Amino acid sequence: MANEVVVLDKWASMYGMRVRIALAEKGISYESKEEDFNNKSDLLLQSNPIHKKIPVLIHNGKSISESGIIVQYIDEVWNHKNPLFSSDPYERAQARFWVDYIDKKVFATWMKVWLSKGEEYEEAKKELISIFKTLEETLGDKSFYGVETPKLVAWGKRCIEKESVSKSLPDENKIYEYVVAGKKALGYDD
Amino acid sequence: MANEVVVLDKWASMYGMRVRIALAEKGISYESKEEDFNNKSDLLLQSNPIHKKIPVLIHNGKSISESGIIVQYIDEVWNHKNPLFSSDPYERAQARFWVDYIDKKVFATWMKVWLSKGEEYEEAKKELISIFKTLEETLGDKSFYGVETPKLVAWGKRCIEKESVSKSLPDENKIYEYVVAGKKALGYDD
Secondary structure, three states: OOOOEEEEEOOOOHHHHHHHHHHHHHOOOOEEEEOOOOOOOHHHHHHOOOOOOOOEEEEOOEEEEOHHHHHHHHHHHOOOOOOOOOOOHHHHHHHHHHHHHHHHHHHHHHHHHHHOOHHHHHHHHHHHHHHHHHHHHHOOOOOOOOOOOOOHHHHHHHHHHOHHHHOOOOOHHHHHHHHHHHHHHOOOOO | OOOOEEEEEOOOOHHHHHHHHHHHHHOOOOEEEEOOOOOOOHHHHHHOOOOOOOOEEEEOOEEEEOHHHHHHHHHHHOOOOOOOOOOOHHHHHHHHHHHHHHHHHHHHHHHHHHHOOHHHHHHHHHHHHHHHHHHHHHOOOOOOOOOOOOOHHHHHHHHHOOHHHHOOOOOHHHHHHHHHHHHHHOOOOO
16 A cells, blocks of 8 residues: 555654654655644544544554544554664653653743743753753663763754754754744734 | 562552553563552562552563553563463554553543542533543544443453452442542541
């Protein structure tokens, strides 16, 4: 069967980036459809009726939602190259644990840092730093999912050197402009 | 290698129940250690230092946390009988989606219903009913993960008829007493 792959995405989304990187690792061609959060497409509403959120992977007409779940699906369907998860159940459980940790902690705290001021901002910043410290500790003896680099920043640099990653991420200046414009639109123009 | 399995648990926990049911389905003997939330054991703090929460599965000295992740680990390690997940990647993605949905929605809303009054209580109740309706719709053509039963209650009844489920759940009167005592302890004695 031919593989028809469509991704409903938003260029600035960190969850969308996960899916883009996974597909790039597997060398899968796909059609990307950019969503407008203020005017969601019928395709998005139909393919993710529960959360109505991107990213959604549509593979031969079947939709899969939630980036962590999509990445596992991609790894299981295109298992011929570049495994994204270890073949060991314990290692796989650990990878799932950290995906879940990032989902629960990073984005929400990042939003708090972004949208708060004064004491609340200082608290949120402290929390975000403590989350990064936790992540840094877990990277103590790993590079991607394996050996070596002890620091989060170093790990980030190694990731960005991979073509599958660098080509899947938007320009950082564009992200900055997007965040500033978003804050303004929400009435947080400091 | 001998399988040494320990579960750090709390009898009333719905997340603990997931792990108990999965182990019962696989016919795995294990030692259950009951945790006291007001005085967490050193073993819990060491084996789940990030969240410090039950359930934790300790398998031959290695710890796995988060009930949804534990259930997948159990299914992957003891894959000789009673598969808990389909072998089809799409079906597996759907199962993961609903585990995630329940994690995100049911418990938090249940707590809101439990701890609120007046208008807030009515709102939370409406939300919980809408969550159950969503779950009911997804059970339209499934029994456990398969065919048949169109209703959540009917599905619940079918589940409870399974020995692996009924023997893994606490007595409902004990749960009721526990909830009432918990509300009182928190100052919600109506």
